[in-house]
Amino acid sequence: DQQVKQNSPSLSVQEGRISILNCDYTNSMFDYFLWYKKYPAEGPTFLISISSIKDKNEDGRFTVFLNKSAKHLSLHIVPSQPGDSAVYFCAATSAGGYQKVTFGTGTKLQVIP
């Protein structure tokens, strides 16, 4: 049972445009959400996070939006750069879970120069 879903396995965007990566979750106990970025032959690295008490968090070109009622979050990258080409994993966690994180299936983003 996939509790965190990324329904788009891949996405192609022109350099300079906006990239929007989507994520849905089913477990209402999740209250903290993260995005990780993974390049080939490397481990994932943390990108940005959001607590359920917020609906938006911004860090430079990256913004995460959270819609709790729809159990949906999205990552916006503006403007997209070729170096952003990677696999992006959405992840979620709940309080008291010994830092256990549930990851989504990932979306492969390709930014075309």
Place this chain on the structure above:
Amino acid sequence: DVKVTQSSRYLVKRTGEKVFLECVQDMDHENMFWYRQDPGLGLRLIYFSYDVKMKEKGDIPEGYSVSREKKERFSLILESASTNQTSMYLCASSSSGQGERETQYFGPGTRLLVL
């Protein structure tokens, strides 16, 4: 900088062999994790540990065991390797923090092929 290292980048083993994957972190983190990454399935948690000698099953523990004898080291053991355990294995660590949800730091991964 947090550093998480894994003993091998690539490993080829035969069916039935016992396989040890080692992970070491240098940031005195309490929590350590083992995941496998497969196409279309994302990262799935195998086991995690929140303290020395403590372990908890993740979502897919069958066919695996773990060992944490020292705080900085977390080993994943495939008791009898099978072809369906061919995968990318990722180790991660995190601090317990002060009621915050700490970021996990990942190693570079071990690509295991079981023939």
